[in-house]
Amino acid sequence: AQSVTQLDSHVSVSEGTPVLLRCNYSSSYSPSLFWYVQHPNKGLQLLLKYTSAATLVKGINGFEAEFKKSETSFHLTKPSAHMSDAAEYFCVVIRMDSSYKLIFGSGTRLLVRP
């Protein structure tokens, strides 16, 4: 069965410093992984996806994530945080059967200090 674990419930960074949001996955086969972002009172927006092509995936707003099979990780990074990055971030794996169900991590709330 597939699952994802987000290692931090809250991450706080200063504006202009790097962001690291950690995610480990569990899957019996090569997974498809996603990061979604949810700004306050907004819907879920796809940041980026990994689908077994390049292991370093670039997304929107300067975010990227690296798929590391040996570490079963898919951490989200950004070189320089912006105040507008403050949001909840979800690491997600898709179950590749007839339903294509998404399985969400518990989320990481990113706080950006001025």
Place this chain on the structure above:
Amino acid sequence: EPEVTQTPSHQVTQMGQEVILRCVPISNHLYFYWYRQILGQKVEFLVSFYNNEISEKSEIFDDQFSVERPDGSNFTLKIRSTKLEDSAMYFCASSTADSFFGYTFGSGTRLTVV
């Protein structure tokens, strides 16, 4: 860019009342989903719908819940007799046959049962 549209954005209802949450998926998408997020908790899968029938439902999706695609464009979630614990943000999503692209989520309906 195509969007998934959900209405209403907020709904307050009395316990025991029926509610219908509406969604207009992206027109060429084939898979449709409902997820919900109780305040402070994970995003949870409710149901997936393909080819005019439910392809999978979670244990949450009991007999009080039903989904319909009445006219080829709308996709609705009905809760027959709402309970306090149904209060949550409900997200509709749709995807192409190739879900590697990830889903497109709507902005959600916040349901409050009083």
